[in-house]
Amino acid sequence: MTNMTDAPAPYSAETASARRLPGDLAIWFFILAEMLAFAVFFAAYAFARASHVEEFNLYQQTLDRNLGGLNTLLLITGSWFVVRAVQAAHKDNQQAIALNILIGWLCGGGFLIVKVIEYSAKFGAGISMSTNTFYMFYISLTFFHFMHVILGMVILTVLWVQARKGVYGRHDAHGLESGAAYWHMVDLLWIVLFPLVYVMR
Amino acid sequence: MDFLKNPAHRAWLVLIVATSITWYLGEVGAAGTASIVAMLLIAFVKGRLVILDFMELREAPKMWRILLEGWLILVSSLILLAYWISLK
Numbered sequence: 560m561t562n563m564t565d566a567p568a569p570y571s572a573e574t575a576s577a578r579r580l581p582g583d584l585a586i587w588f589f590i591l592a593e594m595l596a597f598a599v600f601f602a603a604y605a606f607a608r609a610s611h612v613e614e615f616n617l618y619q620q621t622l623d624r625n626l627g628g629l630n631t632l633l634l635i636t637g638s639w640f641v642v643r644a645v646q647a648a649h650k651d652n653q654q655a656i657a658l659n660i661l662i663g664w665l666c667g668g669g670f671l672i673v674k675v676i677e678y679s680a681k682f683g684a685g686i687s688m689s690t691n692t693f694y695m696f697y698i699s700l701t702f703f704h705f706m707h708v709i710l711g712m713v714i715l716t717v718l719w720v721q722a723r724k725g726v727y728g729r730h731d732a733h734g735l736e737s738g739a740a741y742w743h744m745v746d747l748l749w750i751v752l753f754p755l756v757y758v759m760r
Numbered sequence: 761m762d763f764l765k766n767p768a769h770r771a772w773l774v775l776i777v778a779t780s781i782t783w784y785l786g787e788v789g790a791a792g793t794a795s796i797v798a799m800l801l802i803a804f805v806k807g808r809l810v811i812l813d814f815m816e817l818r819e820a821p822k823m824w825r826i827l828l829e830g831w832l833i834l835v836s837s838l839i840l841l842a843y844w845i846s847l848k
Contacts, residue, residue, distance in 0.1 A: 580820045591827060598835050605842030612846045616791075628783035632776060638814050639772040645816070646768065736816075743814040750806045751835055753779075754799045758786040759843070 581645070582737030590744045593707070597748050600703065601755060604696045611692050616760050618693040626677045627757040630670050631749060634708075637666025638746040641715070641739045644722070648732040656735070657722040660715055663742065667712045674705055697756055704748055711745045714738040771813035778802050796843050800836045807832045 580587065608615040640663040647655035681698075688695050718738045721727065727735045763769050782802055785795055811828045812818040818825070 578819055578821045580824055581816045587824060591831075594828075594831050598831060598838070601835055602838040602842070605839045606845075609842045609846040624783060624786045628779060628786075631779045631783075635772065635775045635779065638810065639768060639775075642768040642814050642816075646766075740815050743810055746814070747807055747810045750775075750810065751803055751832075754782050754803050755839060758782055758790075759796050759799050759839075760791045 582733055582735075582740050586737040586740055590740060593744060594748070597703075597751075600700055601751060604700060604755065607692055607696060614691060615693045618691065618697075619757070619760060622697065622757050623677055623680070624757050626673050627753050630673050631753050633666045633670045633673065634746045634749050637663045637670070638743050639663075640666065641742050644718075645732060645736055645739050648722075648727040648735050649729060651729045653722075653725055653728065656727055657719055660719045660722055664712055664715045664719065667708055667715065667742075670708055671705070671712075674701070674708075700752060700756060704745070704752055707745050707748065711742045714741055767813045767818075771809040774809060775806055778806050793844075793847060796840070800840055804832055804836050 640659045644656050644659035644663065647653075647659060681694075686694050686698075688698050715738065718727075718735055721734060764773075782799055785799060790798075808829060811825070811832070815828070817828060
């Protein structure tokens with residue numbers, strides 16, 4: 560407890576009461592719009608399943624749950640490192656900001672590699688969007704998410720370059736927080752997508 | 761345990777454990793109402809941790825917390841409704 564006494568004082572009575580939204584307001588509207596699009600997609604999957612229960616239950620068994628689970632761990636861990644980058648910025652720990660963004664980016668890269676392995680097994684088996692309703696949803700939903708992982712990694716690349724220039728710190732972490740929020744959204748969407756498409760039956 | 765003093769670190773640990781539980785439920789072939797509810801609850805807890813401790817909306821203006829947590833409730837409810845219909 561004693562070492563808490565020298566904690567920084569930016570949280571004065573004035574700022575402590577003010578609730579603060581991390582990052583820029585615009586990114587949160589963008590995130591909300593993306594999440595609503597995915598909500599429609601998730602609901603469409605669930606309701607399409609309701610009228611094709613046997614088909615969905617049968618073909619869901621052909622999905623690789625190990626790769627899906629591994630990808631969940633990769634996105635969660637990638638998100639966690641980007642939180643650490645934001646925390647490092649708030650502590651003005653310059654080197655840790657860029658390093659943590661880089662590790663988060665590598666987790667995203669791992670996700671893409673695993674997904675490509677998964678897709679090539681499916682496409683190699685002759686499966687396509689037109690095979691049946693289940694695969695149509697499986698491919699379009701996961702690919703739509705895949706593109707969001709790529710966009711998230713492009714954003715992380717920009718954040719990494721900026722972090723190496725020393726743009727972020729205690730004085731300003733808005734850009735970093737905005738990009739981080741988008742990256743967490745990619746994680747959040749997969750947290751719903753994985754049980755829904757790979758496991759629930 | 762200094763590690764656990766950081767809410768993000770705690771969230772990461774819970775997220776990893778929760779993911780393993782969902783994966784395990786798949787391995788043992790869990791199906792039906794109870795397992796669907798369990799998996800939705802796990803996804804809800806995980807999503808909430810990402811929103812509050814990764815996105816750091818715990819201390820954000822209430823409106824944004826409500827919007828994102830509301831999204832989780834909306835999505836879980838729609839999925840639950842669709843699965844309930846499929847059981848009939």
